[in-house]
Amino acid sequence: MTPWVEALKREHVKPLAAVVWPGDESTLHAVRAAVEAGLIEAVMIGCREQVEREFADLLASGKVSIVDADDSAQASAIAVRLAREGRARLIMKGLVNTDVLLKAVLNKEEGILEPGRVLTHIAIADIPCRDKLLFFTDAAVLPYPTEAQREQQLACVLDVCRAMGLARPRVALIHCTEKVNERHFPFTAHYRELAQRAQAGEWGDCVVDGPFDVKTSCDAHAAAVKGISSELNGSADALIFPDIESGNVFYKTITLFAGATTAGLLCGTRVPVVVPSRGDDMATKFYSIAAACRVAMG
């Protein structure tokens, strides 16, 4: 994760992060690290006492400010309003139930879901045995994507890859085999269609292909053994999983068994939203803010 975070530190503009109800140590630590690294400035919404006690130095420097809120629901609404007004460039969840924050984000009149878009989770993984980052969706939000939702996921993951500097992202559409099977796995027919439309240029400069399994997506040798001929060539930058179960299994497995460092953010909204889960470590929270920051800056 280091190279792109270092590049980000050298940017002169620090996007403003709206931090919703920052009442827990973990959120405060991650925000402090991101502010001190020069990635963001932050507006802390709610929890004034705790913020004043722990962020005295950052408040004095002007890099952090406070907006009062009565409760986490109001704090969520304020963060979303700041994003609508173009002031906050990213939102970060603190000690607020995810459902409460998402309710404000998805509010039909006052929310920040882009018209015609769907909320989807994009994760970025740095896996020690790989020589490049791996982007994937969706481990956390969309249960069983419809075809329209899958197209949104593809657009989102391409946006994030490009924001991270990939000129020609290589996206694999994941299934348990490499065969299109319309009867038992109808989404594989849609995979084939997406691959064709991508080749025709619908999503700009990129490679989209599938169905492939995780191994033939990410390992040139495995792809060769199976005799697969694809421009993807076992060298995916991004994986689109067929459902939340498989995406979540991937996320948990690489972090638990493969030593992966991850970042995650929600896309499809006017500004990226960082929604850490209780199990995330500090590095994950920090990198998630950094990734949202990178996406916010385009």
Add this chain to the structure above:
Amino acid sequence: MTPWVEALKREHVKPLAAVVWPGDESTLHAVRAAVEAGLIEAVMIGCREQVEREFADLLASGKVSIVDADDSAQASAIAVRLAREGRARLIMKGLVNTDVLLKAVLNKEEGILEPGRVLTHIAIADIPCRDKLLFFTDAAVLPYPTEAQREQQLACVLDVCRAMGLARPRVALIHCTEKVNERHFPFTAHYRELAQRAQAGEWGDCVVDGPFDVKTSCDAHAAAVKGISSELNGSADALIFPDIESGNVFYKTITLFAGATTAGLLCGTRVPVVVPSRGDDMATKFYSIAAACRVAMG
């Protein structure tokens, strides 16, 4: 994988493996290794010329024999018949299309699917950073298990765990969260029911609990952070995945990114069936024969 394979070598009885159409180097190597390790004796069905050329020593020793067959379909039927007759104690796929072999295995009159059972794939993984084996299902056969099929999977995975010496197998039912959500994920309600029935003793001495994600199933710290109270306690021996997509992602991810060694076999049949895939390495094929051998011996 070493300890139980060593124990197996010390057994005096060598179950007979029926090897279907052993026309490829990879199958011949794996069978040779298993015979030489003293795990099995083998009957090679079809491909006489190649077997006579490469297995002259093993044929002379009487540990390997040959039965002729005209083609791989006939070889499949012969292997299944030998299993029905109680002579072959396990079946291994050679250079035969999996569909052809499974057609013989699943044949209503002459096949070997146990009455009322479903064919399911059980994998066994040795993951370097874990201190015990991990059993899981289903990465390869059952697309979206029904409730009845999931109960079969549970029974199968318990059988295999017990054959491998676990007195009280600990089984986690996998989902992307720890919440039962009857509306969007109806199988999670069934998970809860299975946990209750297991606690009531329906499957003998074992722990079955869920829904849990991969992390809270396999990591005591992650389970503690989420405040989960379960006898499973982040220390699962076995994982039951909600669908083939998530099972397959787990399988491919631990082998590709976590250095796992795996074995796999099909259960629900009168004898275990080993169906290696083209991408499997020699170790996987050898351990799969060994695992089938262990299961065959009960």
